[in-house]
Amino acid sequence: MTAPIIELDQLTKKYDDQYAVDHLSLTINKGEIFGLLGPNGAGKSTTILMMLGLSEPSAGSVKVCGINSTSQPLDVKQRVGYLPDDLGFYDHMTGFENLLYTASLNGIDRKTAEERAFHLLEKVGLLDAANKKSGKYSRGMRQRLGLADVLIKKPEVIILDEPTLGIDPEGVRELLQLIKHLNKSEGITVLLSSHHLHQVQQVCDRVGIFVKGKLLADGNVEELARKLFFEDLFVIDVKADLINQPLIDHINEISGVNRVEQISAMELAIYGESDITAEVAKTIIHANVGLRYIQKRIYGLDEIYHRYFEGADHSAKNTRT
Numbered sequence: 128m129t130a131p132i133i134e135l136d137q138l139t140k141k142y143d144d145q146y147a148v149d150h151l152s153l154t155i156n157k158g159e160i161f162g163l164l165g166p167n168g169a170g171k172s173t174t175i176l177m178m179l180g181l182s183e184p185s186a187g188s189v190k191v192c193g194i195n196s197t198s199q200p201l202d203v204k205q206r207v208g209y210l211p212d213d214l215g216f217y218d219h220m221t222g223f224e225n226l227l228y229t230a231s232l233n234g235i236d237r238k239t240a241e242e243r244a245f246h247l248l249e250k251v252g253l254l255d256a257a258n259k260k261s262g263k264y265s266r267g268m269r270q271r272l273g274l275a276d277v278l279i280k281k282p283e284v285i286i287l288d289e290p291t292l293g294i295d296p297e298g299v300r301e302l303l304q305l306i307k308h309l310n311k312s313e314g315i316t317v318l319l320s321s322h323h324l325h326q327v328q329q330v331c332d333r334v335g336i337f338v339k340g341k342l343l344a345d346g347n348v349e350e351l352a353r354k355l356f357f358e359d360l361f362v363i364d365v366k367a368d369l370i371n372q373p374l375i376d377h378i379n380e381i382s383g384v385n386r387v388e389q390i391s392a393m394e395l396a397i398y399g400e401s402d403i404t405a406e407v408a409k410t411i412i413h414a415n416v417g418l419r420y421i422q423k424r425i426y427g428l429d430e431i432y433h434r435y436f437e438g439a440d441h442s443a444k445n446t447r448t
């Protein structure tokens with residue numbers, strides 16, 4: 128059963144006559160890792176601030192854990208952990224002390240705070256650095272400490288704004304694995320804002336593509352590909368010994384094939400609305416033509432993202448839902 132945990136209904140933020148967030152409706156379910164993906168200025172941070180009750184909507188509503196963020200921001204704050212892109216720590220204090228300080232701000236008693244801080248430092252791989260001053264932590268270590276920091280109050284939802292910014296590839300991999308692990312082991316819902324396509328693709332169950340304050344599409348990567356590339360969802364690349372017109376005609380007759388493009392004397396690209404790989408292979412073999420290579424092209428988030436951003440308005444109009 129899916130239960131909504133973040134609910135945006137026609138959420139809008141207008142600065143002067145410009146929409147930062149434009150009538151945004153979106154539901155994120157409990158236990159999901161949702162990626163809010165968009166370029167600079169798309170409205171991701173403004174949306175997050177409204178979810179946290181730190182910015183007042185011009186219109187529409189936002190609920191987190193069933194609570195209206197605008198009218199009850201403190202209740203939302205208790206249940207939501209927010210990691211901004213650059214969380215400040217007290218550099219003269221150790222990682223452990225910083226966590227205890229956050230715990231005290233959240234009204235957690237000292238004994239519980241110490242237990243949780245140790246447990247979390249272990250979880251994020253910082254136990255060895257627990258007594259090191261946070262000012263001496265690397266960027267990756269600070270982000271891991273940031274995760275421990277948002278988790279100390281046992282939130283139901285964590286919101287991470289560009290969590291991997293400035294971290295080296297190995298650190299990114301570790302941080303993303305950690306987020307995925309926390310999501311699975313603790314059942315925490317994660318909202319991750321990013322413009323790193325590949326990273327989002329690795330961890331998110333669902334992604335929303337956000338441009339100029341509007342959500343252009345949401346879904347898992349396969350669903351997004353289907354919405355965007357519905358005419359030619361499947362592309363099969365073929366290399367064969369003898370490509371002639373009769374063979375192309377045969378391939379064109381296969382149900383599900385939209386068109387066949389001859390790339391060179393031995394190469395074809397076949398566009399279809401269903402997975403026609405097996406039928407194409409059979410047809411070539413039946414025609415007694417040597418099949419050298421056949422491969423289905425998979426659309427990744429990269430293609431999806433660029434296709435949206437190359438012509439956002441055009442793509443939005445052509446999107447089939």
Ligand SMILES: Nc1ncnc2c1ncn2[C@@H]1O[C@H](COP(=O)(O)OP(=O)(O)OP(=O)(O)O)[C@@H](O)[C@H]1O
Pocket residue numbers: 142146147165166167168169170171172173174
């Ligand atoms: N306080 C403000 N006053 C006026 N305009 C603002 C304010 N905050 C944000 N904006 C505008 O709202 C739009 C959305 O900004 P926002 O910071 O939400 O985007 P973003 O997707 O988070 O971008 P980034 O990835 O760069 O953080 C931008 O055009 C920005 O200039």
